[in-house]
Amino acid sequence: MKRITGFIILFSILFGGISVSAESNVKNEFDYSNPEFQATVDMLSMEGHGNDDVASCSVKQLYYQEVAEMFEKGMTKQEILDYYVEELGVQALKAPPKKGFNLTLWVTPFLLIFLVLILIFILIKKWKKLTPALQTGTEQPVTDIETEIYHSIIEEERKQIL
Structure with missing residues (x-):
């Protein structure tokens, strides 16, 4: 013990x-x-x-x-x-400091996105002006002469098929 x-x-x-x-x-x-x-x-x-x-x-x-x-x-x-x-x-550093020339690294992407959005907006407005017949409410009425021409073309096509 x-x-x-x-x-x-x-x-x-x-x-x-x-x-x-x-x-x-x-x-x-x-x-x-x-x-x-x-x-x-x-x-x-x-x-x-x-x-x-x-x-x-x-x-x-x-x-x-x-x-x-x-x-x-x-x-x-x-x-x-x-x-x-x-x-x-x-x-x-993981991210460049937000001063001096490095500031352009922070601002440029947002500036480019903003400019592209403005450009798209302007292009859409121009395209709308170039195609007035497609806008609602501004369609030009069809005259009688045009209607007769359409009917004659349809008749000729129908005769060829039958």
Whole structure:
């Protein structure tokens, strides 16, 4: 009985010491669920890996670690984004900034859609003016001469068939 008790005490001391030492070696990990952190990494393209899964993409994991270290150093979201734009250019961001020449990238598609809609509207109005006989209420009445011509054509066709 003394051996079993001694063995249990020795066993608990050994494994108790290991768990304490493991906890002391772990440094405080960064909170990756921080909204400001998530907003920052969501704006980065991460060399085309921005939409990959963090668990399986080593490039995205590296970016997460770099951004976490920058936040731990006290950098703000804008400073981090500016750092990546300075290092990698505007391609570091998922979407170009809405200023300067990049503003045309945001405005041009909507401007083109608006111009095409105006062009279609103008073309439809012109087509309506070119075909007045097809408009309702503006049909020209058939004269007697036209009626006789139609009847004679129909009679000729009927005679050929019979």
